Amino acid sequence: MKALEERILRDGKVLPGNILNVNTFLNHQIDSCFMMEMGEEIARLFEEDKPTKILTIEASGIAIGFAAAAVMKLPLIFAKKNKTSNVDSDVYCSVVHSYTHNKDYTAVISKEILSKEDRVLIVDDFLANGCALRGLIQIVEQAGAAVAGCATAIEKGYQGGGDALRREGVKVESLAIVESMEDGKVTFRM
Amino acid sequence: MKALEERILRDGKVLPGNILNVNTFLNHQIDSCFMMEMGEEIARLFEEDKPTKILTIEASGIAIGFAAAAVMKLPLIFAKKNKTSNVDSDVYCSVVHSYTHNKDYTAVISKEILSKEDRVLIVDDFLANGCALRGLIQIVEQAGAAVAGCATAIEKGYQGGGDALRREGVKVESLAIVESMEDGKVTFRM
Numbered sequence: 478m479k480a481l482e483e484r485i486l487r488d489g490k491v492l493p494g495n496i497l498n499v500n501t502f503l504n505h506q507i508d509s510c511f512m513m514e515m516g517e518e519i520a521r522l523f524e525e526d527k528p529t530k531i532l533t534i535e536a537s538g539i540a541i542g543f544a545a546a547a548v549m550k551l552p553l554i555f556a557k558k559n560k561t562s563n564v565d566s567d568v569y570c571s572v573v574h575s576y577t578h579n580k581d582y583t584a585v586i587s588k589e590i591l592s593k594e595d596r597v598l599i600v601d602d603f604l605a606n607g608c609a610l611r612g613l614i615q616i617v618e619q620a621g622a623a624v625a626g627c628a629t630a631i632e633k634g635y636q637g638g639g640d641a642l643r644r645e646g647v648k649v650e651s652l653a654i655v656e657s658m659e660d661g662k663v664t665f666r667m
Numbered sequence: 668m669k670a671l672e673e674r675i676l677r678d679g680k681v682l683p684g685n686i687l688n689v690n691t692f693l694n695h696q697i698d699s700c701f702m703m704e705m706g707e708e709i710a711r712l713f714e715e716d717k718p719t720k721i722l723t724i725e726a727s728g729i730a731i732g733f734a735a736a737a738v739m740k741l742p743l744i745f746a747k748k749n750k751t752s753n754v755d756s757d758v759y760c761s762v763v764h765s766y767t768h769n770k771d772y773t774a775v776i777s778k779e780i781l782s783k784e785d786r787v788l789i790v791d792d793f794l795a796n797g798c799a800l801r802g803l804i805q806i807v808e809q810a811g812a813a814v815a816g817c818a819t820a821i822e823k824g825y826q827g828g829g830d831a832l833r834r835e836g837v838k839v840e841s842l843a844i845v846e847s848m849e850d851g852k853v854t855f856r857m
Contacts, residue, residue, distance in 0.1 A: 506720075506780040507743040509736035530696075535726035536745065543730045546699035547737070553697040555726065590696040 478518050478652040481630065482665050484511065485653060491661040503630060504537040504602050515652055516544030519600065519628045522650045523549075528598035528625040530554060530591070532613055534584055541630055542600040551598075554591065556584040556613060569619040573612035576605065584612045593621030604629040604651055607638025614647070631655060634666050668708050668842040671820065672855050674701065675843060681851040693820060694727040694792050705842055706734030709790065709818045712840045713739075718788035718815040720744060720781070722803055724774055731820055732790040741788075744781065746774040746803060759809040763802035766795065774802045783811030794819040794841055797828025804837070821845060824856050 490498040502508040519541075528549070533542030534556040546553035559570075560582060570585040591597070597617045599610055610627050617624050624647065632639045632651035639649050654666035680688040692698040709731075718739070723732030724746040736743035749760075750772060760775040781787070787807045789800055800817050807814050814837065822829045822841035829839050844856035 500777055501780060505744065505747070505777060507733065507736070507745070509733060509743055510740055512733070513737055536729060536747070539726060539729040540733045540743065540745075543697065543699060543702070543733050544737070546697070547703055547734075550700055553699055553730065554695065555697070555730075557695070557726070587690055587695060590691060 516548040519545040520548040526625040559583040571612040571615040591620040595622040604632040706738040709735040710738040716815040728791040749773040761802040761805040781810040785812040794822040
């Protein structure tokens with residue numbers, strides 16, 4: 478999505494530790510009009526896959542997940558992050574390792590809101606090593622539901638998580654794929 | 668908002684500990700079409716107050732905040748919850764006591780995304796004792812910005828947080844005000 482690449486170049490900041498800060502428009506302050514455009518692009522990319530629900534994870538996935546859900550007129554589910562693995566029998570859950578914070582958390586959703594009839598489009602703001610998406614895929618599989626695909630705003634292509642999922646046959650679409658951030662300069666996959 | 672009251676009566680569950688569970692449509696699974704209708708109602712209620720930004724707090728405030736922001740074509744800011752009060756000088760922050768979890772957290776936003784020229788509409792999913800809204804009001808005041816008002820989906824009227832803010836002159840609008848949940852029966856303020 479050309480408009481997202483241009484916005485990253487204009488307003489994104491490359492910080493030490495290979496962090497791309499997009500706090501002014503994507504995940505702290507959110508440009509709601511631009512986010513709705515991203516929702517429309519996700520809807521276009523996954524229309525043919527006929528999802529019945531959108532699944533994301535708190536907190537920064539909620540806005541982009543909701544934008545896609547609003548355009549596609551689908552329910553949005555957001556998984557909650559638990560610090561403990563002490564969860565009850567009424568939930569689906571999976572352990573996710575966060576490289577950003579170097580700790581594990583448990584992604585949890587209530588069983589009552591996902592069923593085996595569902596086709597689930599998983600949406601998140603960032604895709605790096607793919608751990609969060611894999612955790613959400615596990616939850617969809619626990620429910621016996623189908624994965625319609627994965628959509629993310631910004632993929633760090635050089636971390637390989639997206640390509641690994643694609644090789645396994647998962648449809649993964651990212652609106653911008655960053656190929657490198659060397660010397661503070663962002664370059665995108667052609 | 669009559670439609671929200673009807674939805675609470677149909678799909679809400681009163682749980683032990685005076686908890687109103689609306690997980691199937693408002694804050695775990697989100698009915699995106701209905702949430703956009705709530706965003707339209709918030710926009711109607713606060714149009715005359717001319718907000719320039721919407722402010723909410725992660726995680727369950729993000730969807731309703733985004734819906735209002737998308738309708739009003741305004742940026743949405745969501746405050747982050749820190750467990751520590753160890754925050755740097757580039758942020759505005761306030762300590763909030765959560766009665767639900769019986770602990771304190773620090774609500775934090777980056778200084779770069781809020782300025783004294785802003786008129787801020789604060790949006791959240793629930794209003795009970797008003798601690799979260801007061802924390803967000805403090806943050807707006809730290810920035811030297813103006814509070815345009817507070818909008819919430821569901822107010823627990825009997826906990827008094829909303830009325831206390833109204834007595835102090837803050838414009839507070841809730842789309843449904845629960846007056847009691849005795850014996851598992853929800854009744855609304857007339």
